[in-house]
Amino acid sequence: MCLQNKYPPLSLPIAPLKLARRKEIITVRCLSRGKFVALTPEEWVRQHFIHYLVSVLGYPIGRIVAECVVSVGGQRQRADIVYYGQDMKPLLIVECKAPSVSISQVTMNQAARYMSVLLPKCVVLTNGLSHFVSVADPGNSFRTVASVPTCEELTTL
Numbered sequence: 001m002c003l004q005n006k007y008p009p010l011s012l013p014i015a016p017l018k019l020a021r022r023k024e025i026i027t028v029r030c031l032s033r034g035k036f037v038a039l040t041p042e043e044w045v046r047q048h049f050i051h052y053l054v055s056v057l058g059y060p061i062g063r064i065v066a067e068c069v070v071s072v073g074g075q076r077q078r079a080d081i082v083y084y085g086q087d088m089k090p091l092l093i094v095e096c097k098a099p100s101v102s103i104s105q106v107t108m109n110q111a112a113r114y115m116s117v118l119l120p121k122c123v124v125l126t127n128g129l130s131h132f133v134s135v136a137d138p139g140n141s142f143r144t145v146a147s148v149p150t151c152e153e154l155t156t157l
Contacts, residue, residue: 006041007039007041010045010048010128010129011129011130012049012051013051013052013055013056015050015051015052017029019039020036026038026039028043028044030047030050031054031064032050032064032066040098041099042080042096045096045097045098045126049081049128052148053081053148053151057148057149057150058152059092059151060151063085064081064082064083065081065084067080068081068082070113070114070117071117077113079095080096081094083151083154090118091154092121093124094124094125095111095114095125095126096126098127099128099129103130107125108125111123120136121136121154122135122136122154122157123142131147131148133145133146
């Protein structure tokens with residue numbers, strides 16, 4: 001399967017993705033959901049980011065939810081990645097876009113809707129090439145930081 005044109009290298013560590021073909025559709029095994037899902041450019045980013053969280057930053061896979069249903073204003077929406085702490089409170093939200101999609105105010109607004117419901121300590125906006133990371137200060141205002149905190153760092157924020 002030649003993926004280079006549709007799925008470019010990302011500014012994340014290479015992930016050992018398990019790919020399969022179902023009829024004409026390429027699928028990838030989601031580490032979080034434990035099943036094969038259609039491989040789209042956004043899913044390419046989501047799976048690499050999940051592997052990054054687990055393999056590099058020490059997040060336990062059992063507390064990462066991909067495509068997490070969030071009720072915003074009575075409407076069911078899906079946050080790309082949510083990490084829950086030991087007390088099952090959401091600590092991290094990651095909003096993923098395809099590499100060809102710029103991170104914009106629209107992306108921030110989408111993440112802000114999830115933030116207003118989940119009240120995380122950290123939010124990441126990524127298209128796999130650029131990553132914007134913000135963490136909550138004691139007053140729940142967010143400040144931009146240089147990198148995604150490790151799991152250990154996140155629990156001490």
